[in-house]
Amino acid sequence: MSALSPAPRRAGSSSGIRRGEAAAGWLxxxxxxxILGVFLLVxxxxxxxxxxxxxxxxxSPFSSNVGFVGLDNxxxxxxxxxxxxxxxxxxxxxxxxxxxxxxxxxxxxxxxLAVLVNRAILRGRGFFRTAFYxxxxxxxxxxxxxxxxxFSSSGAINEVLSWLGVxxxxxxxxxxxxxxxxxxxxxxxxxxxxxxDHTLLGVSWWDWLAGPSVAMSAFILMAVFTTSGxxxxxxxxxxxxxxxxxxxxxxxxxxxxxxxxxxxxxxxxKPVLFTVLTxxxxxxxxxxxxxxxxxxxxxxxxxxxxxxxxxxxAFLSQQWGQGAxxxxxxxxxxxxxxxxxxxxxxxxxxxxxxxxxxEVPGAxxxxxxxVPGAxxxxxxxSKGGTR
Amino acid sequence: MTATxxxxxxxxxxxxxDRPTRPAKHRLSxxxxxxxxGLYALLIVLALVYIYPFLVQxxxxxxxxxxxxxxxxxxxxxxxxxxxxxxxFLNSDFPVWFGNSVVVTVFVTAGRVFFNSxxxxxxARLQFRGRGIxxxxxxxxxxxxxxxxxxxxxxxxxxxxxxxxxxxxxxPLLVDAAGVFIMKNFFESIPPSVEEQARIDGAGTFRxxxxxxxxxxxxxxxxxxxxxxxxxxxxxxxxxISTQSPELTTLTKGVASLASGxxxxxxxxxxxxxxxxxxxxxxxxxxxxxxxxxMNASEGAVKE
Numbered sequence: 007m008s009a010l011s012p013a014p015r016r017a018g019s020s021s022g023i024r025r026g027e028a029a030a031g032w033l034x035x036x037x038x039x040x041i042l043g044v045f046l047l048v049x050x051x052x053x054x055x056x057x058x059x060x061x062x063x064x065x066s067p068f069s070s071n072v073g074f075v076g077l078d079n080x081x082x083x084x085x086x087x088x089x090x091x092x093x094x095x096x097x098x099x100x101x102x103x104x105x106x107x108x109x110x111x112x113x114x115x116x117x118x119l120a121v122l123v124n125r126a127i128l129r130g131r132g133f134f135r136t137a138f139y140x141x142x143x144x145x146x147x148x149x150x151x152x153x154x155x156x157f158s159s160s161g162a163i164n165e166v167l168s169w170l171g172v173x174x175x176x177x178x179x180x181x182x183x184x185x186x187x188x189x190x191x192x193x194x195x196x197x198x199x200x201x202x203d204h205t206l207l208g209v210s211w212w213d214w215l216a217g218p219s220v221a222m223s224a225f226i227l228m229a230v231f232t233t234s235g236x237x238x239x240x241x242x243x244x245x246x247x248x249x250x251x252x253x254x255x256x257x258x259x260x261x262x263x264x265x266x267x268x269x270x271x272x273x274x275x276k277p278v279l280f281t282v283l284t285x286x287x288x289x290x291x292x293x294x295x296x297x298x299x300x301x302x303x304x305x306x307x308x309x310x311x312x313x314x315x316x317x318x319x320a321f322l323s324q325q326w327g328q329g330a331x332x333x334x335x336x337x338x339x340x341x342x343x344x345x346x347x348x349x350x351x352x353x354x355x356x357x358x359x360x361x362x363x364x365e366v367p368g369a370x371x372x373x374x375x376x377v378p379g380a381x382x383x384x385x386x387x388s389k390g391g392t393r
Numbered sequence: 394m395t396a397t398x399x400x401x402x403x404x405x406x407x408x409x410x411d412r413p414t415r416p417a418k419h420r421l422s423x424x425x426x427x428x429x430x431g432l433y434a435l436l437i438v439l440a441l442v443y444i445y446p447f448l449v450q451x452x453x454x455x456x457x458x459x460x461x462x463x464x465x466x467x468x469x470x471x472x473x474x475x476x477x478x479x480x481x482f483l484n485s486d487f488p489v490w491f492g493n494s495v496v497v498t499v500f501v502t503a504g505r506v507f508f509n510s511x512x513x514x515x516x517a518r519l520q521f522r523g524r525g526i527x528x529x530x531x532x533x534x535x536x537x538x539x540x541x542x543x544x545x546x547x548x549x550x551x552x553x554x555x556x557x558x559x560x561x562x563x564x565p566l567l568v569d570a571a572g573v574f575i576m577k578n579f580f581e582s583i584p585p586s587v588e589e590q591a592r593i594d595g596a597g598t599f600r601x602x603x604x605x606x607x608x609x610x611x612x613x614x615x616x617x618x619x620x621x622x623x624x625x626x627x628x629x630x631x632x633x634i635s636t637q638s639p640e641l642t643t644l645t646k647g648v649a650s651l652a653s654g655x656x657x658x659x660x661x662x663x664x665x666x667x668x669x670x671x672x673x674x675x676x677x678x679x680x681x682x683x684x685x686x687x688m689n690a691s692e693g694a695v696k697e
Binding site: 034035038042044045049067138147148150151158160162 | 432435436439440443444446447449450453461462463465466508509511512514515516519520521522523524527530531534536537538539540541542543544545546547548549550552553564565567568570573597598599602623626627629630633634644645648649651652653660662665666668669670672673676677680684
């Protein structure tokens with residue numbers, strides 16, 4: 007079909023020999039295109055329709071007795087004032103805390119592991135790398151089963167805590183929020199009326215600030231445990247791409263190890279950092295397997311996540327329209343946050359104030375990529391200083 | 394092969410470089426020695442934290458229910474019992490789950506190796522109108538979060554009448570955009586001169602792909618095999634929405650139902666942990682066989 011109109015060719019390709027290439031090109035990509043089209047593109051369009059319909063899961067969503075209800079499903083989960091809205095608000099609250107804690111923790115831990123393992127002189131590097139990476143290859147189901155055991159009331163974690171004289175909680179049955187518990191420890195057991203009287207998505211501000219429940223905290227630890235290995239590998243690759251010369255220059259300038267890490271290594275790791283944060287952000291908004299396997303949203307809906315809620319509304323409560331609507335809202339959240347993160351971490355032109363610090367009196371144009379050693383007056387934070 | 398050789402080469406080079414700088418025994422000051430010991434201590438503690446849970450898992454699967462609750466942390470089961478494994482293999486659907494996981498994994502891996510490399514080759518080498526659009530489409534596809542697709546996939550599988558069948562379990566997983574990219578990048582990295590030669594000799598495009606290019610792509614193909622094996626063996630959500638009958642339950646779905654207590658009364662941790670341990674064995678084996686390549690594969694992905 008496209009053979010009729012000659013495709014724009016790269017210079018140097020002789021058209022006689024390359025006859026039939028267009029057909030082959032389409033033929034070769036056809037299986038991938040068809041499968042992705044049928045099981046990805048078409049489904050998304052179908053689900054978009056379902057999210058605007060009152061389909062109940064019986065028969066085809068395109069049959070004549072399924073009606074168009076406009077934005078009703080979206081309204082039900084965002085402004086309806088009913089259970090659907092409260093569940094969605096709770097799920098967002100839970101997942102937001104999860105993201106807020108998992109992303110920084112896993113990034114910091116994986117960077118820390120990478121720096122440790124990447125030391126020039128280290129025996130058994132392969133062993134340590136393998137040990138840290140191994141949890142990443144196992145399935146989330148198997149890890150969740152293990153976690154349910156480790157964090158059970160008579161499990162290994164509470165056993166270790168008891169050695170330290172701490173009476174461990176009954177992790178996966180404890181719906182109390184961590185922040186609320188901390189406040190409770192200093193005598194604050196109920197929030198100010200300002201926070202308890204006003205709600206967002208059916209959840210009071212006081213409850214938004216409850217923190218992750220103890221049960222969710224166990225999942226947070228699990229996510230950090232299973233993902234840090236993968237991201238460690240990314241950081242190791244990044245570290246190995248950094249040349250030693252800048253390090254040496256900084257060392258000559260008298261920068262100590264700490265300064266070299268923050269001012270020299272970390273700025274050069276920015277592209278990897280960016281990848282890790284993006285992957286982390288996208289991954290942590292899609293918590294499903296752990297919840298499906300472990301808690302099904304309990305205790306007290308404190309491990310409910312939008313992904314699981316979308317599944318359970320559709321498949322368990324037959325609220326297909328709402329389930330699809332939640333999925334699309336989740337999609338928008340993920341896209342929006344990724345764009346926001348891109349914006350925050352974008353490469354900025356170096357500010358005047360910063361440039362002045364790099365300037366050597368009498369020298370030519372300053373090179374912003376040359377990071378100062380310890381000699382210069384301290385520029386506070388070399389990354390993301392100005393929000 | 395070059396990929397496996399290079400780390401060893403760098404290790405050798407390192408040792409070689411180290412030697413002249415390290416002759417003086419008193420080079421390590423007491424402070425540096427302290428640092429070194431501290432570093433190893435830290436690394437060993439961390440490694441223990443990462444590995445110990447799996448050791449506990451295996452150990453507990455040989456314990457009795459009472460012993461698992463009474464002593465959750467020891468690595469020596471007392472008394473030692475095979476009860477959990479006997480129950481799993483002789484007295485439950487576990488063998489069926491295992492079989493289904495094997496079937497799905499084999500088909501998905503084979504399909505991905507073939508289709509991903511076909512499409513990757515076309516995108517890397519063949520000039521055809523619309524290639525740019527195909528490429529952009531694949532990038533867009535990769536951006537869609539999988540969890541968002543749960544309901545949509547079910548709708549289409551249901552509509553096509555392949556719900557609760559092997560077709561519904563396997564077909565949607567048969568290709569993946571990321572794999573196409575890996576293959577495309579690989580094909581772009583090998584020189585086109587060999588293909589040109591074959592082309593002049595009169596070989597057709599598929600022939601060139603199949604008998605000239607594909608054999609050269611072994612390292613990339615192994616990467617695809619590893620990734621699809623892990624991906625399909627560990628997949629849960631797709632099977633949750635595409636099947637319902639017990640005969641089609643996979644390991645992940647089956648063990649998840651065990652975990653949420655649908656089949657058992659009481660906690661029965663040895664049984665669940667035994668199931669999870671067996672489920673982990675195949676990926677662990679693949680991991681240890683291809684360890685070096687897995688590490689390199691993930692590293693290579695960022696270098697682009």
